[in-house]
Amino acid sequence: MTYTSLNYLLYAAVCLLVYGVTPKKYRWWVLLAASMGFYAIVCLKYIGFIILTAATTYFGGIKLEKYITDSDAYIKSQKGKWSKEEKSAYKDKVTRNKKRICAAVLVFNFGILCFLKYYNFFADSLTSVLKHFGGKVPNLGLFLPLGISFYTFQSMGYIIDIYRKKYTAERNFFKFLLFVSFFPQIVQGPIAFYSDLAHQLYAGEDVRFENFKQGVLLVTWGFFKKLVIADRLVTTVTTISGDHKSYSGTAILSAALIYALQLYADFSGGIDISRGIAQLFGINMAENFKRPYFSKDISEYWHRWHITLGGWLREYLFYPVAMSKPFQKMGKALKAKFGMKISKVVPVSIASLITFIVVGIWHGANWKYVAFGVWNGGIIMISTLLEDNFTGWKNKLHIKENSKPFALFQMFRTFLIVLVGYYFDIAPNFKSAMSMMYLSVADLHISELAGREFYKTILLSKREIALVLAAMLVLFIVSLKQERSQTTLREQICKKNFVVQSLVFIVLFFSVVIFGVYGPGTDPADFYYMQF
Amino acid sequence: MKGIYKKRILKITALLIVMVLIAFICESLLIRTTSAAEAHIKNFYREPKNSLDVAVIGCSEMYADYSPPIAYRNFGFTSYNLAVEGVPGHFFNSMLDEFLSRQDPQLVVFEVNGFFYTEKHIAIEGNNRRWLDNMKRNANWAELIHDTIAKEDQFDYYVRLSKYHSNWERPEGQLARMYSMYLNYKGEVSKMKSFGTRTSCNSKKKVNRKKPPQLTDYGREYLQATIDHCRELGLENVLFIREPHKAKISAETDAELEKMITDGGYKYLNLEAMSDEIGIDESTDYYNGDHLNVFGNEKATLYLGKYIMENYDISTEHTEEINKLWDDCADYTEEAFSILKERTLANEDKVYSEFNDLSEKGSALREKYHKIKKQGKDENFDEHEPPEFGDGEDFPTECEDKAPDKKE
Structure with missing residues (x-):
C-alpha cells in the first residue's frame, strides 16, 4: 500500500470517516489504530522496531524528566545548606547523569538505525579486504524498516528536548507511540518537532x-x-x-x-x-x-529543501557542535591570532561541513554520499569564509545586490552547484x-x-x-x-x-x-x- | 447550520456528477480495443429486441466465414454473429447470456475454436478486454470480471480509464477509431451483422497453424461448462460447429468433441470435414489458414444455412418492419460481396470490416487516415506502441498472431 495507491486513499478515507464519528476525546486512538494498522499492512515484519524505539524513548524521557525534576527539587531543598562549590559539583554530576541517560537512548536508537543501514556496507567492505586472507564477514541481508530514519530522528529530537527541559515528557505511552508513528508521515517525513505535532494529534480536531x-x-x-x-x-x-x-x-x-x-x-x-x-x-x-530552485545561494537552498531535516540537523547537530567547548576554544584561539571575523567564521564553517557530511552519510553508506556532503558543506564553508571578498568584487563591478538580473544569476549559479551534488546522487x-x-x-x-x-x-x-x-x-x-x-x-x-x-x-x-x-x-x- | 450542510452536500453531489460525466467522456475517447470487436459487440445491442432467429457465438471464424444477411436472403432466418476475435471459450456463457438478455433465438450456434485456446492465449490481456471492455456494463459484466480476472487486475477492468488513459499519447489511433465508429454508427442497425475479411486468396499476413489444434484441459472444462449452461437455461436447439480451417483437427479431437456435445444432448457439425462437400477450394477460398475469404464465406454460409433449415424447425416469420430492415441489409451485403470479390481476385490484401465504406470516396478517405496514422507513429517512434487496432487493419487479430500454439 504505497501513498499513491488507491488502497491508501481508501484507507485514509475510512480512517477519516471513523475519526469524524468518534467522540473528540477518543479520536487520537483512531489515529493510533490507523497508524499502527498502516505500519502492520506495509511492514508487519519490522513493526517491533518502531515500537522498540517508541518504548525506549518514552521510558527514557520519563526517567530523564524524573531525574531532572528530582535533582532540581533536591537543589532547592539544599538552598542555603550548600557552599557554592558543593552546589556546582552537584550540578555537574546532574549534568553528567542527564547526559548519560540521554546518550543511552540516543546510542541505542541511532545504533539500531546505523546497524541496519550500514552493517551490510561494512560487512561487504571488510570482506573485500579480508578475502585476501581467507576471511569473510557475513552479509546479513538486512532491510530497513519502513520510515526508520524519519521516526528515529523525530523520537531523538524529543529526548534531546526533554534533556533541554523544553517541555515535559509524555506520560501516556500510546500517545507517544502515535507521535512516533503517525501514518501520513511515516514513509518519508516531514520530520516533526514534538512541540509542533503532538498537541495536534491528541486534540481530536473536528473534520x-x-x-x-x-x-x-x-x-x-x-x-x-x-x-x-x-x-x-x-x-x-x-x-x-x-x-x-x-x-x-x-x-x-x-x-x-x-x-x-x-x-x-x-x-x-x-x-x-x-x-x-x-x-x-x-x-x-x-x-x-519552499521553492528550493529559487534559492540565491546554497545556504538558502538548504533552508528551502527538505526543511524539516535541515531544521532537525541545525537544532540537534549544528548548534551543539558549533557551541561545543572545543569549538569555543578554537574560536578563542583563532581570535587571538586572526581577529574577530575569522574566529567567528571558521568554527561555524567547520560545523557546517560536519553537518553536511552527516547528511551525506545519512543518505547511504557510500563514498559518493560522503562526497555529496563534502561538496555542499565545502561550498558553504568557502562562501562563508570568502564572503567579504565577494562583497568587495560586487562593489568593484558595480553589481546591484537587489537587481533582477543578478538575482537570476544567483539562482542559476546555485542551481549549478546543486546539480553537481545531484551527480553524486544518481551515480552508482x-x-x-x-x-x-x-x-x-x-x-x-x-x-x-x-x-x-x-x-x-x-x-x-x-x-x-x-x-x-x-x-x-x-x-x-x-x-x-x-x-x-x-x-x-x-x-x-x-x-x-x-x-x-x-x-x-x-x-x-x-x-x-x-x-x-x-x-x-x-x-x-x-x-x-x-x-x- | 443545517442549511449550510445541505448546500455543501448539494455542491459536492453536483461536483461528483460532473466528474463522473467527464470520466465517462474521457473513457469513451481513450478506450481502444479493436474497432472490429467494438463494432461487432456494440452493434449487437442495436438490433431490435427479439428480432433474431439464430444466435451465432464464437471467435473471428464466425464473422469471416458466415454472413447472416446472405443466410437471410437464401433461407429467410435472421441471425447475428456475436463473434469476437480471439475470445476464449470461458466467455461463451456470458456471450450467450447477453444474447438471451435481448433476443429470444430459436437456435444457438457455437463455433468451437474458443475451446482450443491454451493458457498462454488466455493470459493475453487483449483477448479478455475485447469482450469485457465492449459489452454492456451490467450485472453479467461485473460478475464476469469478478469470476474471470485476477483480483489484482480487476480494478483496471472495472475502471477502464486506468488501462486506457495513456492513449492520450496516440491521438492518431484514437482518431482512426473514432472515424471507424462514426462510419459504424451510420444507419439504424449493422448492415452486415458482424463481418470482417481480407481481400486476398493467400494473404501476406498469414495465420497458419503447423499443428492442428487440440482440446486442452481448459477447453474441455469450458466446453462442458457451456453445454451445462445451455442445459440449465433449458435450451433445446444448440448446435456446435467447427468452421473450415486449412489445418484440420484430428479425428480424435473431432470424436472427442462429438462425444462431449452429443452426450450433452446437442448436435455437432464439423464443416471442416465437409470442405469438399461445401465446395471449399483451399487455393481460392481462404485468405489465410484460419479464415475464409468472401468466396469461401458465401459457400460456407449457404451450407450452414441449409443445414440449419433442414435440421431445425426455424420459423422465418417476421414483422414487415424487420423484413424491410433485413432486405436492406441483404442488398447491401450482396453489393459489398461483389465489390470485395473483385478486390479479392485482384489480391488487394486489405482488411475490411462491416463499417468500411467500400465506395471509391470511402477508400480514398481510408488511405488518407492510414497516412495520418503512419505519420503520427513515425513522429512518436514509440517502441511500446501496441499494434494498430484503429480500423481493423490488423485483422484477424494481434492475439491470434501472438498465440503461440498457432504460430508454431
Missing part, C-alpha cells in the same frame, strides 16, 4: 470542510507532481545513470537535469500527499519545501559520478538535441517531453505565485466561489487521471526518499 477542501487539493497536487512528472522521468534517469558509459555527455547532462526535476517532483509530491492527508484530520504538518559510486561530470562537459554536443536519436536515448517521446514541459510550466507558475504570496495558493483557491474551486480541482484531478503514469503495464516507482 472541517475548509480543511477537507484544502487537504484534497494538496493531495491531488501531490499526485500531479508524483504521477505526471516524477514517475514519467524516473526510467530516463535510472537507465542513463546505470550505464553512463554507453551514453553521450549530452544525454548524461540531460539525465542530471531531468533528475533535478524528477527528484523535486517525487519528494515534494510525496510530502504534499502526506500533508494533505494530515490536513483532512485537521493536522497541519510542517512545510518541507563516486568514480562514476566523477566520470559522469567529466563527460557532461567534455562530451557535450548541443546539436544532438535536434536529432531524433537523442529522444530515443532519453526514452521519452516528443509528446511526453511536451507534456513534461507543460507540467513544468504549471509547476513554475504555481511556485512563482506561492513565492509572491503570504498565503498558500490552495487557501486562495478555497476562498474563490464554488465554480472556480471545482474547475481547478477538476482540471487537476483529470490531469492526473489522464496524464499520470499508473495502471496495468506500469511499474509504480517508490518514493525516492523512502529508501533513506
